[in-house]
Amino acid sequence: MGRLFGTDGVRGIANKELTPQLAFELGRAGAYVLTEGSHRPKVVVGKDSRISSDMLECALIAGLTSLGAEVVSVGIIPTPAVAYLTRLYKADAGVMISASHNPIEYNGIKFFDKFGYKLPDKLEDRIEEIINEKKELPVPTGIGIGRRKESLTSHRDYIEFLKSTIDTDLKGLKIVIDCAYGASSTVAPILFKELGAEVIAYAAEPLGEKINVGCGSTHPEKLQQLVVEHKADLGLAFDGDADRLIAVDEKGNIVDGDHIMAICAIDMKSKGKLKHNTVVATVMSNIGFEIALKEHGIKLIRTKVGDRYVLEEMIKGGYSIGGEQSGHIIFIDDNTTGDGEITALKLCSIMKHTGKKLSELASCMTTYPQVLVNAKVKNELKEKYLEDEDIKREIEKLEKEMEGKGRVLIRPSGTEPLIRVMVEGEDYAKISQMAKELADLIERKLN
Numbered sequence: 001m002g003r004l005f006g007t008d009g010v011r012g013i014a015n016k017e018l019t020p021q022l023a024f025e026l027g028r029a030g031a032y033v034l035t036e037g038s039h040r041p042k043v044v045v046g047k048d049s050r051i052s053s054d055m056l057e058c059a060l061i062a063g064l065t066s067l068g069a070e071v072v073s074v075g076i077i078p079t080p081a082v083a084y085l086t087r088l089y090k091a092d093a094g095v096m097i098s099a100s101h102n103p104i105e106y107n108g109i110k111f112f113d114k115f116g117y118k119l120p121d122k123l124e125d126r127i128e129e130i131i132n133e134k135k136e137l138p139v140p141t142g143i144g145i146g147r148r149k150e151s152l153t154s155h156r157d158y159i160e161f162l163k164s165t166i167d168t169d170l171k172g173l174k175i176v177i178d179c180a181y182g183a184s185s186t187v188a189p190i191l192f193k194e195l196g197a198e199v200i201a202y203a204a205e206p207l208g209e210k211i212n213v214g215c216g217s218t219h220p221e222k223l224q225q226l227v228v229e230h231k232a233d234l235g236l237a238f239d240g241d242a243d244r245l246i247a248v249d250e251k252g253n254i255v256d257g258d259h260i261m262a263i264c265a266i267d268m269k270s271k272g273k274l275k276h277n278t279v280v281a282t283v284m285s286n287i288g289f290e291i292a293l294k295e296h297g298i299k300l301i302r303t304k305v306g307d308r309y310v311l312e313e314m315i316k317g318g319y320s321i322g323g324e325q326s327g328h329i330i331f332i333d334d335n336t337t338g339d340g341e342i343t344a345l346k347l348c349s350i351m352k353h354t355g356k357k358l359s360e361l362a363s364c365m366t367t368y369p370q371v372l373v374n375a376k377v378k379n380e381l382k383e384k385y386l387e388d389e390d391i392k393r394e395i396e397k398l399e400k401e402m403e404g405k406g407r408v409l410i411r412p413s414g415t416e417p418l419i420r421v422m423v424e425g426e427d428y429a430k431i432s433q434m435a436k437e438l439a440d441l442i443e444r445k446l447n
Contacts, residue, residue: 004131005124007306009110011099014052018107020059022131026109027063027095029130032137033123034093034113040146041069041092046082046154048098048183048241049206052107056097060109064095065146067137074154076206078183078242080339081158083116087336088157090114098183098241101218101326104211116336118308159191162341165334166349171196173348174232176248178223179204180216182240188341197348200230212239217246217327217340224252233351234358238340244327245340247347249358257327258289260347262365264329265321266296267350273320273333274298280313280322282306287407287424289325292365307338368406369428375419375439377446382412382419388445391438398423398434406431408438419446 004010010026012018035041043064047053053076061071074085079096086094094112102108111119111127119127130137140146175197179185185206192199202222203215215222217239227235227248234255235248247255255263261279268274278299281289290300301317303309307330310322314332323329328338335342351358377385385391395408406425413420421439425431 004128005121007308008100009096009108009118011102011106011108013105014050014056014107018056018109020055023056023059023109024063024066025131026127027060027069028067028137029127030093030095030111031064031067031069032130033126034111041067042072042089043069044072044074044082044086044089044091044094046074046077046079046085046094046096046183048079049076049181049185049208049211050099050104050107050240051208053097053208056107056109060095060097061148065148066139067146068140068144069146071146071148073148073150075150076183076186077154077158078187078339078341079110080243080335080337080342081154081187083112083337084158084161084335085151085154086112086114087116088161089151096241100241101212101216101239101244104209104213112337118311118337155186155190159187159194162187162191162345163195165331165342166345168349168352169196170348170352173234173351174198174200174230175348176200176202176223176226176230176232176235177204178202178215178220178235178237179242180212180238180240181205181207181210182212182216182238182242184238184242184340187242188236188238188344191341200226200232202226216240217244220246220248220254224248224254228252234348236344238344239327242340243338245329245343245347246327247344247358249362251359253359253362255358255362257323257325257329258285258367259362259365260327260343261321261323261329262289262292263350263361264331264343264346265293265298266364267354268321269296269298275318275320278317278319280310280317280319282310282324283409283411285325286367286370287405288366288368291405296364311337368424368426369431370422370424371428371432371435373421373435373439375421375442375446377412377417377419377443379417381446382417384446385410385412385419385442391442391445394438394441398438402426408434410442
């Protein structure tokens with residue numbers, strides 16, 4: 001598999017790349033590294049509904065208990081619930097078995113530290129080193145072997161926590177919920193009904209053979225249709241492990257992560273809750289998002305693609321909201337990772353407090369046209385665009401032409417001999433020409 005840990009834990013095709021043997025080894029190495037081998041660790045383990053999750057859970061728990069860990073099994077539950085319950089149960093670590101929005105055949109294993117944060121690279125590297133070098137670890141026997149126990153209160157504990165993140169009920173709102181046949185099926189329908197909303201549930205059973213198939217945050221088409229059919233106030237689409245949310249307004253239009261962050265940030269600023277009047281997002285967030293924030297006196301800090309980089313920047317600067325266009329949004333005063341349910345509750349509570357329809361709230365931001373053109377460049381030359389004065393001058397010229405109403409983003413592909421040229425702006429025809437000419441220049445100069 002190359003390096004085991006990617007930007008979001010260990011992922012691969014279950015039983016082929018991510019095997020039970022690897023899950024067992026991750027359990028052993030993870031238990032050792034996260035507790036320095038100094039005491040009997042307590043580890044919270046959750047999973048999504050994938051068919052392979054049971055297999056991997058058994059192997060992972062075998063690895064954890066073989067090193068003496070006490071495992072608290074919380075069943076099929078959202079990823080952000082594992083982060084929260086790790087803190088609540090005063091555990092040494094949490095582990096989530098899920099491949100998020102990826103297809104059925106994939107699965108993943110993601111670790112959280114005792115504070116509910118994803119592991120830093122340094123700790124992941126130590127876990128990987130132990131596995132790759134087959135380092136000898138303690139082998140307890142007798143009463144030194146760990147045990148597994150099921151938590152009977154985990155879902156209720158998480159639901160009560162979610163309710164505490166808003167200060168209103170949701171009576172009077174008609175909501176269609178798409179749970180992607182995933183982890184949110186065990187939480188979201190109960191949560192929204194108990195808060196008083198009228199709930200129409202779709203894909204709301206934890207069925208591993210259907211997870212993310214034609215549903216959820218990556219396929220909201222059916223949700224759009226249902227919202228209009230039922231004359232609902234909004235639709236909420238989660239991904240397989242419920243750390244993302246994409247919404248649909250009452251007209252059936254998509255409200256993506258950029259729009260949701262803009263709505264929430266503007267509302268937080270009006271209440272004095274937006275720390276340093278700043279939002280953190282990745283380079284992929286639309287220029288229209290940046291312009292909307294600027295119009296409300298809010299600063300945007302951009303990071304590399306990946307929610308871990310957003311979180312790092314939020315912690316470093318003490319910011320309260322950040323996220324991605326995909327709907328992975330972090331409200332750090334509430335939870336330590338992206339939480340689709342919290343995002344959904346924040347959005348619904350703003351609708352309740354303001355009395356505005358979601359389409360009206362979403363109009364605070366206009367999504368600007370975006371054009372992507374690939375420049376074919378040899379792998380060994382992909383980073384050279386940073387050194388070429390002609391390319392740098394052309395980028396500066398294009399951005400100056402757009403007068404703050406557009407931007408140019410250059411991203412070398414991580415896997416192909418390509419440099420991706422993205423241009424955003426008001427005029428589609430104009431930015432299409434700009435992107436093509438810049439890609440042609442890059443190809444000429446670097447080849």
